[in-house]
Amino acid sequence: MNKKAIGFLLLAVFLLAFSPAMAQDEGGGGGGTLIGAFDVGPGGAPQIIPFMDTAGRTWLSKIWSPLISWNEDMSALTPQLATEWSANEDSTVWTFNLREGVLWHDGEAFTADDVVFSLELALNPEAATSFPAFSQLDPADVVSITAIDDFTVEVTLAEPNPRLPFFMIFAWVLPEHALNDINPADYQNLDWFFTNPIGTGPFMHDEFVADQFWALVPNPNYWNGAPRLDRLINRYFEDETSAVLALESGEINFTFTSGDIALRLQDEGNYQTFSGPSGVTNYFIFNLRNSAFQDERVRQAFLYAIDRQAIAETVLQGTAQVVPCISPFPAMWPDSSELNDYAYNPELAQQLLEEAGYDTSGNFEISTYYNNQFHNDALAAQQAFLSQIGVDVTPLAQDVPTYNSYFYTGEGWDISYRGVGVNVGNFPFAFYEPGGQPTVDGEPLQGELFPELQEMIDAARVEADSDVYLSLLQDICQFQNEHALEGYMWTATRFGTGSNNLTDFYWFPAAGGGPYEDHAELWAVSED
Amino acid sequence: MLKYLLRRILVTIPVLITITIIIFGLTEIAPGDVADFFISPEMEMSAEQMDAVRARFGLDQPAPVRYINWLGNVVQGDFGFRFTDGRPVRDVIFRRFGATILLIGTALTIGIVIGIPLGVFTGLRQYSFWDFSLTGISFLGISTPAFVTGILALMVFSITLGWFPSGGMRPVDRDPTLGTTIHHLILPSLVLSLNYIASFMRYMRFSMLEVIRSDYITTAHSKGISRTRVTWRHTVPNAILPVITVVGLSIPNLVVGAVFTETIFSWPGMGTLYLDAVLGRDVPLLMGINLMIALFVLVANILTDVAYAVVDPRIRYD
Numbered sequence: 001m002n003k004k005a006i007g008f009l010l011l012a013v014f015l016l017a018f019s020p021a022m023a024q025d026e027g028g029g030g031g032g033t034l035i036g037a038f039d040v041g042p043g044g045a046p047q048i049i050p051f052m053d054t055a056g057r058t059w060l061s062k063i064w065s066p067l068i069s070w071n072e073d074m075s076a077l078t079p080q081l082a083t084e085w086s087a088n089e090d091s092t093v094w095t096f097n098l099r100e101g102v103l104w105h106d107g108e109a110f111t112a113d114d115v116v117f118s119l120e121l122a123l124n125p126e127a128a129t130s131f132p133a134f135s136q137l138d139p140a141d142v143v144s145i146t147a148i149d150d151f152t153v154e155v156t157l158a159e160p161n162p163r164l165p166f167f168m169i170f171a172w173v174l175p176e177h178a179l180n181d182i183n184p185a186d187y188q189n190l191d192w193f194f195t196n197p198i199g200t201g202p203f204m205h206d207e208f209v210a211d212q213f214w215a216l217v218p219n220p221n222y223w224n225g226a227p228r229l230d231r232l233i234n235r236y237f238e239d240e241t242s243a244v245l246a247l248e249s250g251e252i253n254f255t256f257t258s259g260d261i262a263l264r265l266q267d268e269g270n271y272q273t274f275s276g277p278s279g280v281t282n283y284f285i286f287n288l289r290n291s292a293f294q295d296e297r298v299r300q301a302f303l304y305a306i307d308r309q310a311i312a313e314t315v316l317q318g319t320a321q322v323v324p325c326i327s328p329f330p331a332m333w334p335d336s337s338e339l340n341d342y343a344y345n346p347e348l349a350q351q352l353l354e355e356a357g358y359d360t361s362g363n364f365e366i367s368t369y370y371n372n373q374f375h376n377d378a379l380a381a382q383q384a385f386l387s388q389i390g391v392d393v394t395p396l397a398q399d400v401p402t403y404n405s406y407f408y409t410g411e412g413w414d415i416s417y418r419g420v421g422v423n424v425g426n427f428p429f430a431f432y433e434p435g436g437q438p439t440v441d442g443e444p445l446q447g448e449l450f451p452e453l454q455e456m457i458d459a460a461r462v463e464a465d466s467d468v469y470l471s472l473l474q475d476i477c478q479f480q481n482e483h484a485l486e487g488y489m490w491t492a493t494r495f496g497t498g499s500n501n502l503t504d505f506y507w508f509p510a511a512g513g514g515p516y517e518d519h520a521e522l523w524a525v526s527e528d
Numbered sequence: 529m530l531k532y533l534l535r536r537i538l539v540t541i542p543v544l545i546t547i548t549i550i551i552f553g554l555t556e557i558a559p560g561d562v563a564d565f566f567i568s569p570e571m572e573m574s575a576e577q578m579d580a581v582r583a584r585f586g587l588d589q590p591a592p593v594r595y596i597n598w599l600g601n602v603v604q605g606d607f608g609f610r611f612t613d614g615r616p617v618r619d620v621i622f623r624r625f626g627a628t629i630l631l632i633g634t635a636l637t638i639g640i641v642i643g644i645p646l647g648v649f650t651g652l653r654q655y656s657f658w659d660f661s662l663t664g665i666s667f668l669g670i671s672t673p674a675f676v677t678g679i680l681a682l683m684v685f686s687i688t689l690g691w692f693p694s695g696g697m698r699p700v701d702r703d704p705t706l707g708t709t710i711h712h713l714i715l716p717s718l719v720l721s722l723n724y725i726a727s728f729m730r731y732m733r734f735s736m737l738e739v740i741r742s743d744y745i746t747t748a749h750s751k752g753i754s755r756t757r758v759t760w761r762h763t764v765p766n767a768i769l770p771v772i773t774v775v776g777l778s779i780p781n782l783v784v785g786a787v788f789t790e791t792i793f794s795w796p797g798m799g800t801l802y803l804d805a806v807l808g809r810d811v812p813l814l815m816g817i818n819l820m821i822a823l824f825v826l827v828a829n830i831l832t833d834v835a836y837a838v839v840d841p842r843i844r845y846d
Contacts, residue, residue, distance in 0.1 A: 035701070048613065049613075049614075052614070128580060128581070128583070130566065132577060132580070133574075133577040188609075188613075189609055189614045189615070190614075210615075210620075210796075211796035212697060212698065212700070213700040215700065235696065235700055235794075236794070236796075237794050238790065238791040238794055239791055241679070242695050245682050245683075245686065245694045246695060246794075249686045249687045249690065249693075249694040250690075251693060251694050399560075400560075400564070400565055400807070401561065401565040401808070402558075402559040402560045403564075404567050405559045405561070406559070408564075430574060435574075437574065
């Protein structure tokens with residue numbers, strides 16, 4: 001073989017090796033292949049399985065369906081495998097009517113037995129799933145889960161639970177016929193979820209490569225219509241930067257993006273921006289076990305001293321909205337005339353500190369688990385504002401386990417800057433109740449019980465009338481605002497960025513990834 | 529030599545056990561555990577629910593019992609399950625280990641193949657244009673962190689020029705081939721090798737300069753032996769000895785991984801796995817990885833000693 005021939009051979013090998021990817025699947029609805037970084041960002045959790053999901057529900061809902069999910073913007077619940085639900089008068093017996101004609105990916109019919117099997121598995125202490133924590137359902141409080149007929153399930157509770165449907169969004173339905181032989185203790189270690197999983201979702205398992213990607217193909221029998229995409233791929237990234245670089249190089253079609261990145265890409269004009277409220281309120285929680293914060297004038301001074309509006313508009317580039325209480329959604333707030341806006345007033349802040357006899361010689365650490373630019377900038381600004389009234393604070397970023405190991409005991413911290421996901425169906429009552437959190441002294445997280453607040457919480461917990469319930473949440477908001485129970489800051493807007501060739505694609509920054517209605521069956525990628 | 533090797537291997541066993549005890553002790557001292565990791569700070573969880581999570585992972589048992597159980601299982605080849613996703617630790621480590629060997633092995637090879645000859649080259653031309661230029665570049669290579677070179681490389685070669693993929697080990701829309709693997713490997717391995725090239729070049733240059741000034745080299749020259757022969761028969765073999773130590777010390781990187789490079793290039797290697805294990809307080813995974821690292825360090829030390837004996841006939845271990 002002469003040198004020329006060898007040269008051609010090498011060139012041919014090179015071209016074959018590095019030639020662009022060819023479209024692989026000819027099936028599906030001709031909607032192309034969508035590659036997304038669906039598990040990047042706070043709503044993501046790569047390689048998670050149903051009932052072990054602390055997040056990652058946007059992706060899980062492509063394969064498995066829950067009984068109920070949020071609607072597109074998380075303003076209400078919407079039917080999934082359950083079409084209707086109702087309760088008896090005291091909300092101890094809930095009846096779920098199920099969708100008829102739904103098929104599992106292997107062609108078997110979905111029935112009420114699958115729901116009973118799934119819920120019993122999720123609540124089985126041996127399986128030790130995260131479902132009881134997220135659904136706030138103590139297995140001991142569930143008296144029975146019964147299939148009344150093929151498409152009706154009845155859940156009987158020992159205690160009234162008017163908000164049960166809001167927690168049924170975490171109730172993934174698994175196929176009894178495929179999993180009925182498993183030992184619940186082995187649930188978390190099942191290979192089945194990654195090798196031949198079966199669901200009722202819009203897409204079916206095709207290929208899973210650990211640590212790299214999960215590829216799905218359309219489910220032609222999906223109850224809401226066969227998806228248009230030929231293939232849907234979730235590519236895993238270690239961090240947002242790598243995912244953004246992949247988006248910019250055209251290798252993926254979508255990723256979560258931080259506010260500054262999303263705004264930059266939006267300005268470039270080559271991308272679609274998806275945004276929405278995070279549903280997470282960022283706030284200071286003061287540890288009232290420290291006498292320095294027991295006087296509400298001190299807490300109010302912190303709010304007056306920090307120009308929250310300015311931080312939201314400038315430092316956070318308008319990607320956050322100031323909140324009056326722990327609730328991030330205006331529907332949960334009373335009329336603005338009943339709220340103190342704590343407009344920036346450093347003179348008043350200083351005066352309140354003096355009246356309260358606050359000792360400005362000390363320094364307090366503000367512990368946080370946040371470690372991204374958004375919150376770093378916010379904390380630096382808060383620190384600067386507080387220093388102007390003589391309050392010396394130092395931000396202390398910790399990793400999540402370290403932070404939690406101190407925070408939830410109620411010891412080892414004075415002020416914490418954190419976030420809490422709040423919505424109408426999931427209000428963190430337990431933060432304010434004795435025994436509601438694993439504090440060492442058994443007191444509420446803050447270390448002090450507010451009887452008036454406790455009364456409102458007790459009433460809200462069992463209130464079945466949604467209007468009265470909402471009114472109670474507004475009363476709680478007013479109480480928190482008036483007494484500056486905590487230092488309420490803002491709720492952030494979160495972003496996702498997609499390529500311009502996505503059509504009918506929808507993404508919402510739901511806490512934990514939802515699940516929410518995104519009509520994935522309509523998604524498509526144009527060839528441009 | 530054989531006796532020496534057997535002795536070294538036997539000594540390795542108690543050293544390994546001691547290392548696992550120390551690592552286990554450190555995981556116990558570290559604040560937080562996997563239950564703390566599992567609490568989403570944006571949600572709520574009661575004390576009972578946290579206890580249930582701890583019981584799920586056997587953390588309700590005393591530490592010595594957990595350690596002995598772990599050791600007993602490891603002896604039988606069972607490394608347990610990863611806390612955070614329930615996958616078998618052994619499978620996870622071997623999968624990631626393969627990816628890391630490929631990445632760091634390639635980078636290390638490039639570092640040796642380019643760095644050492646460059647060290648010889650500059651060592652023979654002290655204070656020349658090439659010496660100054662390459663030394664300057666090597667300082668840049670040593671002092672520039674991988675996350676800077678990695679992102680720069682991606683912006684130029686992936687986003688702007690489109691020559692290489694932005695990350696991952698394989699294409700997600702077709703089956704991998706040798707060609708696609710090489711295509712994905714080139715950029716991260718080159719980025720990672722920059723530091724190795726610079727580092728090996730510097731060591732080799734320094735070592736060359738030392739040897740060149742030795743009496744036996746002067747003697748060789750005075751005997752009229754050609755410059756090439758003196759360089760390759762006398763200078764390089766002697767100068768390379770300390771560099772072997774440096775290369776040997778780099779071998780554990782094959783299992784430790786390269787966190788920044790793996791993160792930037794989404795390369796599923798040991799570095800990011802280790803980081804995940806630490807952040808998740810994933811004790812079985814942490815113990816498994818550390819056991820593997822310890823084993824590698826000990827084996828690398830033995831191999832370095834053997835390499836010394838092979839290269840330098842004066843060294844005998846019996």
